Amino acid sequence: MALRRWILFLGFGGAVLAAVSSGGAGPPGGPAVRSQKDPASPSARLDLASCLPRSDEVPGWSPKGEALVYRGEDLFTYIDGGADIYNEYGFRQVIVQDYENASQKAVTLEVFEMADAAAAFGMFTFKTSARGTAVALGQGGRLEDYYLNFWKGPLVVTITGFDDSPESVGGVRAIAQAADGKIKVRGEKPALAAAFPPEWAERGGLKYLRGPLGLRNLHPVFARQSIRFHEGAAGWPADGVLAVILKGQTAAETMTALSDSEKAFSSSPPFSGYQSRDGGFAGRDAKGNSIEGRLLDGHLALLVAKERPGDGDKLWERLRAAIAGPWR
């Protein structure tokens, strides 16, 4: 299984370079590169300009102004304080192109190249929620009130209208469809995220985590915590119950995540009733959220709920089954 995935990954990597030729600073007449610094890239950058629909590919909508490219650390120039979360997942570059229609409605297309497909999937899960509507665009296409996200291979694509009028949302859909058609690559979800059953995602959105910012944004119970881990996934096995799986790159790192959690939840002022039990812990925060942590099959598993679920044991069994599932 793992070998198949690796072969697919290699195949998809080759497909990327074939579909969107390696671009460097872009072709003559291509997008303006706004990077002051251009840190050495570990591999060839993709030519993101080839992902941008031309006006003849999106009836009624035309590119407005030049496309801009921001690379590496210069993401801070583009989104300032919003850059850290992209860096947490692994950011390479982004291209931004505005579009406009005859009545001067505006839509912006952003194509982010992340470090790999797992990073793109993770950033996609950070940007989306269960509130949106699934659309058959890219991988996991999701339309929310005035914007649409999908991921494809190492790319996260975001199309934003500036109001939720039918005209703007129509433009968002049209540009998304055209961009989707120009991007020929696909990627696989990271194995840890694939472990969660689809219905766990539907209740509140599946999240794939690569660091502390993603965890802090997941639920208020993690707002003050600093838990170190390599990767994680989160979903909703029951209404109001959040399940989180974290793991380190090694068993020792996973143990560090457990000790970070124990330290955080046993010493933070808003938590009470801390108990160490069965190689794990349980506690409650000031708002009554219960949190339990256990080591399950080499992973740190956390259950967060408004009240300790009555069927807690069943939930733990389902979590254990997910971790031990066929994805391994």
Place this chain on the structure above:
Amino acid sequence: MQKIIGRREFMARGAKVGIASVLVNEFLAKVPGGLWAAPAAAAPDIAVAAGGDYGAAAFKAVELAGGMSKFIKKGAKVALLPNVQSRHPGTFTKPEIFRAVIRMCRDAGAGEVAALSLLTQQHWDGAGLSQIAREESVPVKLIPAEDIHYRPVPVPRAAAFKEAMVPNDFFNYDAYINMPVTKDHAGNRFTGTLKNHMGLNSRAANRSFHKPKWKTDPADIEHLEICIVDLNTIFKPALNIVDATEIITTNGPMGPGELIKPMKVAAGLDRVAIDAYCAALLGLEPRDVLSIRKSAERGLGEIDLRKVKVQEVRV
């Protein structure tokens, strides 16, 4: 027995503190309404106006707070500090609020009104604020990124951030009005009055708030928020006017994200109290937002909303 401090004594005490501050940091003293200001007895600490006409809400919030002339002296040169970081809905200060504040400053007798920004013309155009500035004949002073455009300012009470780089242009003004939009922030969960002060610190200096080991070192993760608190110790806005009309609750600060519409404008002097109020609008516990909690611990304001007077009206 409770001691009532009269205005004369208040001013004398303030002047002592002020003189000490002037010695270490000259431009604190340049800010009218700072250490010398005595709040009007009837005015709330947080004045909030809600309604679909955002300009009218801004006028009403400031009126409730005591009126612009309470915060801006006649003839004062006033700088405005709106947020134009992104043009996605719920991520920038609304043009209607920007226009209302310009007009209130002029009505109060301001000698000059201008906007200061570290961002680009494209940001201002995208947010729609450059059009308002043109219509109101307000110059927008875009500060270039090079160090030559900034003046080093020591941060005497620093826990981490010891020297700010403040735009030279800032020192040409007698007062500034802090005009953030409150919204989600992926890095520290929340942005509002405190964080908007990063707009008065060079982008290069702001980059130092984000330490390289933050992914693995818990102390580095908190560094950003401690620096925000440090930065706020050297600034004192004449007034904070916060756009809480349409705000994103996810994917901040850039968006696009889930949008809520409290349709509120909040005004007041206490940055911590206003941020605590606005954090609650986003469903956050103020004490969970480190920059708010640490600002309160450092004496920059009141985090406990039960201890401040909040007045809300509809327009």
